[in-house]
Amino acid sequence: MSAGLQVKNLNKNFGGITVASNINIDLPPGARTALIGPNGAGKTTFANLITGILPPSSGEIYLDGKNISGLNEAARVKAGIAKTFQITTLFKELNVREHLRLAILERNGFTSRLFRRANSDAAIEAEIDERLDQMNLSKLADMAINNMAYGQQRLVELAMTLALKPRILILDEPAAGVPSSESYLIIEAVAKLDRDLAVLIIEHDMKLVFEVANSIIVLVNGEILTEGTPAEISANPQVRSLYLGERHE
């Protein structure tokens, strides 16, 4: 029985189209794995299969050796798998603090409570402050999400997802839409993550990938083309031609 996340022979078809084909992935605690591949390769689909947003056509997912394939999305979050979205889906009328509050309340199983105020738990409020501080969001705590720059929204999303205290973290293009002048914020945030956390990062920005990942998986047409260290991947001629946009000479 191995710790972390194991994906075994995962397949997914949409109608006749295969978007995940026999995928096997091992994500032990502490992993910093990047999933790269051209647009439409099936990266988001794969992430959604792991989190339970989509049901697979076949295959199994194990968390710490336990088959979690039958769990729904919410149950998988409770089990320790959390994901950020390619496009942010935040609460447009809640401020930053309320985002974190909601996540932490839910993590503690408190969202059924009727007879106390949502902000009356001192420990939770202190945790919110700490998490805001970590992400340099303290000054924006009371700002409505709608008034924030996109890069800041991504940080809120990341802070909120981390507030769930996941053991497996999946980041679907965390830097998408973030001005390159701000992508260092994402890199810093990922660098600061708990060492034991297993991270799967889906990303287009190669600079970001090479900074945070120590292992890279290349997905093409729903299939794993190859995997290896950043050095191996960047040296792989197949990858260069397929993904990095270089022509065969």
Add this chain to the structure above:
Amino acid sequence: MSNISPNTIPNTGKFSWIKYLKDRPLWVDLALIAMAVACYFLFPYSLAFVTRVLIVMIFVLSLDLVLGYAGVATLGHAALFGTGAYAAGLFALHATASPILGLLVGACAASVVAFVSGLLLMRAHGLTVLMLSIAFAEVLQEISNQAGSITGGADGLAGFIMNPILGIFEFDFIGQTGFWYVLAVLIAVFIFLKMVVASPFGLAARGIHQSVVRMRAIGTGVYWKLVAIYTLSGAIAGIAGALSAQITELVSPEVFATSFSAEVVIMLILGGMGRLYGAIIGTALFMVVHHTAASVDPFNWLFVIGGLVLVVVFFVPAGLLALPAEIKRRMGRPT
């Protein structure tokens, strides 16, 4: 960006009534109660109508929880009001005519119906919820029509006389006791709902409204949460229905009417959704305009209501509660 807000006040964790009251504008609540009491003295011969308005306020508050907070559009909320009304009526007729017990029975019956129908409704989305909720209320209306031996059929359920409230306050025929009774229940329901919407549960309801996807992603069982919200709303709608049965000592199948469900949605939209006060203001406005227009011109009052809705939706889409903010916004804009 505001840098000082109630949220940044260091939190001691202990619940403090002083801080609680300081945080919220109590004078608004007191002014509203004062207005209701003023109506009692100003319109001694219209107490039946005033009381009816207060009952519908309770009903619209229950709708606000589902539609305004959780964002579930239903056109069948009268199903829950009607269930409460029939349950309270039958209970008074066959068991005991104690008003308070009757309220509890109405609340329980309607929440059971809400729970059971919610199991189906909350699986659906958007238009499907709308259709299913209408269908559900109409089925109940048909049942109450058909089961004449139990419900009195189309003539309605009658023949019960309510006992004095708490054994002390007898219902009089001008409706004075009824007014105070309903006002007291309205205040209790309002305080309860204020607490609910400020609670973690209330925050989760708003979260579901604003992003179901994100709620799932933080691990919320959205479906069961919605069923719980609907059930809670059902209890309150049932209380409103029970009050209506007790005050008029009559329940007709019209309590389930889709037109009634639609009217309360309009009231909520008029006042503003998701803030409780909108339910109060919208109900008062709608019913007073309706009452006045219908007595001036019994045939064309719908035009007045329609016009009112159009004006509000066009100029203050967020409801009358947003009027001050809207005026400020328009005035503040450079011309």
